[in-house]
Amino acid sequence: MEGERNAELIRAQLRRQRTLVGMNQEEFGKRANYSASTVSAVETGTRPIDLPYARRADEILATGGLFESLLRSAQRDSLPTWFKPWLEAEREAQQLRYFNPLLIPGLFQTANYARAVFRLVDTRPEQEVEQHLAARLERQEILTREHPPQVVAVIDESVLRRADAIMAEQLAHLLRMAELPHVHIHVVPASAGLYIGLDGPLALAMLPDGTWVGLLDDHLGGTAVGTAERMATLLARWEGVRSAALSEAMSVALIKEVESQHGPQ
Template structure:
């Protein structure tokens, strides 16, 4: 059974609210600084609705934040059920810790990298890929808010050395993100050999009250980790991989070295 498009209701409401104000697509687009063809594409679903578009629609149609709220709800609906508990914790977290042995962490991915990762599941419909890409990019907005969480990401060097064409862009973006004062990167060098982190990726969130929530990805999806014993194990393993990672300045230098091998971006 094909999954219902979670953005269909948002598009319907956009069309309805615009029509109630006797506003054509061209007129709406002119006010919103979009072309009429872009407005048409959004309303027919051939172009995804993003947060800037939703906010402009709220301003022009005077809907009091309706479309921003609907869009965020639709993006949550577009995420797998197993990932929603972690997303809620991430939005409210004070500190985020990641370890990735094979990929760039989702919170630090470019649009093209995220799309390529999601397309690795070759039976996933393209519409779902695009919904998930949009949701992942919107998820990254927490890094740009007034009070962002501290992010400490430990990444295995092998994840940086993929030879895909998109990696030059991704590495350049990773370096720009590392310039943010609240984003810290540590790379586990290939010379570290075998280590406990190679068992798989992990994510940890420290909440405002000091408690921790964990998450594990696997081939069938992912699993939240809230039990005290499980969280303690993840914290210990994260400290283990950070302990063998390069210091931050050496990590940045290594990323720059690998990025330079891809030529100018």
Template sequence: MTEYLEAQWNAKIPLPFVRDQLRRQRALRNMSQEEFGRRANYSASTVSAVETGTRSLDLPYAKRADEILDSGGLLESLLKSAQGDGEPTWFKPWVEAERQGRQLRFFEPMLIPGLFQTENYARAVLRLDDTLPESEVEQQVATRMGRQEILTRERPPQIVGVIDESALRRREAIMGEQLAHLLRMAELPHVHINVVPLTAGLHIGLSGPLMLVMLTDGTWVGHLDHQLGGSPIAAEEEVATLLARWEGVRGIALPEDQSVALIKEIESQHGPQ
């Protein structure tokens, strides 16, 4: 690694800088988004979404870009630097379990789940904590985007996410692109999204978000978020309770096709993306 890249690594550069470099490297070679996409086997719309931050920039994309642009591993190195080690200590055991998992189950009553967040949405959520310096926000955004590599790896886990409709109806400007991204995620064959409609009224899931993962040995572990961080759940009885509650919220959620139709309806209210 060059001294320049080592310095960037130590500085834990922000993710937008990596996207700027991606655009710059492409422009230096007088290559349009259409031509780059054709060579890399991506659509022009995907290339545009990655470069503008509405779609995550992951390591496979960076590696392919380095090959197409002959940039000597620059983009991959910068992305690894940006991703750094931004997850809080209390969340690292879950991230490791997530990477090793065969099945993922989660429910979110208020927010879009982290694995489905766009870069802009994740940044907006993290900025809600006004005690975080901007550098730490960017580092956590990059790390969150890095987690999403499991969605597109060669053998991805089966993912079933249940989201309360209220999380989809936030009025922030970023919601249009976020909902469009959620619909793209729903097209993946191993991703299943169900929405609990507002008409369901009060339900057990409103007690808070939960996440569950089945490891390679068939055992389940869980994770609960709260205001001060999060807690891993491994005791058999507690995991069984979380599984029962997850089944409860999925049981009152709309089927996949109706859930996707509802997301499309809400997304259409934000205008063209």
């Protein structure tokens, strides 16, 4: 599998660079603030390498960002082919629109929430879970970059009320995201009853030239949509979803109310 080959390449380079500067695993671990057992686990593949580890390795080994670059490339390669056109559109977008009637949108998921979502496929290997998680967390960096897009997200109230140990943390994170000036979160209340969005999730990206790209996904994968006719339909659906949602202030108040019912984190 390509993902496994990429991971082995990074591990081999880590071992090589560490050896070249004359450090054993214990010495490297002390400087990187990791235990020797963690360093060993990363280099043997029993623990996946993440961005903080890659960045710390680049600092200590003075590689000029080599490991972060390799890891980001491997994360992109691990994504399904159908998702890559959307990923590019998401990175370039000046405006983003997200709706999901079942889950917190990916850009706002905590690591624990996202990990739980990826583990819903019970045959997925843990290393693949962590690869998907790393790619998702990398996507979220567009929210805090120097020139972020305007992001509007609509979430169904039922998503907030799922009784789960990780939801208190997730709701607190959602409220922090709502404080960002370019992020606008709206909730469709249970009182809305049936509404057009129950057909399924959708995502929209407006590119710098003013054109829109959409994403539809399901159990078997997803489809990036770009034709004028189909985008007109998706934009109309988005307006239907948005009109069913509460105002931004009322939505934040509802999230805070639900958060209080989940108890302390």
